[in-house]
Amino acid sequence: MSDAEWQQKGLDLHYRLLQGDPTAQSDLFETFFLNLVADLKKKYPNVDTDLISDAAYQASANYVDNPQLFDPTRKTLFGYLKMSAEGDLRNALRSQKRYYSKIRPLDDVALSTLAGNINIERDFIIKQELLEKLHTQKQLNQQIAGTNSLDQQLLTLLQQKERRTSEFARVLGIENLPVEEQRAIVKNHKDRLKVRLKRSKAKE
């Protein structure tokens, strides 16, 4: 379905809900809820599926209960539901993180056995978040550098906060040039990639 068709479908459903059509909400679940889950799973591949389904459900059910809160002149229905679901998802991840960080001090006392499991779960969440970050970074790099592996290597060095010219020169294969010339070439490449990074982040 094209973006325009989705937009029209969203508008139709919205007006049916406002007019009190009792079957509109089941249509919303069959189309928007299912697509919302699929979209969130794609965007957050390392987040627990149950959390994603829960966030998509809350966003859809809350909208059904209060459709008048959605302003179709400002956003598409799918965009509105996605924004709401992503907010819920972030809150759920944050509260999980807080929960596990709060109970950690008890580890040493009476919950030594339980703590092992809790630590595993907490570490799992932290690991999921790191993977998420890495995935986003990888996507960003691919977006900026495309299939240019040289640019990808230079971007990785930039993201690792590498400051040595020699490291960039090695990737660029210009180690044999005079140091001043190496610096100038490396600077050109770094500036070029920094501009692309900035543009790409601004687009997000």
Place this chain on the structure above:
Amino acid sequence: MSPEERENLLKYAAKRSIERPTFLASALEIYRQYEQLDEAGLANYFGIPTTQLTRLALSRRPDPDSPTFRQDVTAIAQRYGFPPVKLANLLRRVTAYEEGGTTAPGFLMAARDREDEPEDEE
């Protein structure tokens, strides 16, 4: 997303909606419990497949006191292909359970008898 995944997700949504009084799922669940029916039994009551029951549960719950009750019940029944009187009776019974706890078997039997009588919703 596979058809099975889609069905499972819709079932999940229908189950979550039991707690929300604006969803028909809430009334279907109360009726199911009072009548001691399983999912297949409830689908059988309406004469529809269980996959349709999931979608029916995600519809808005018509309010028997609302002036649009008849119209809402008819719209839902037409959509899922069962006689409107089935849903109208179910909703009235559920409202009675909720309001007065009229749970005596006699009431249920009387309600069942009434189901056979012609109703204005049909």
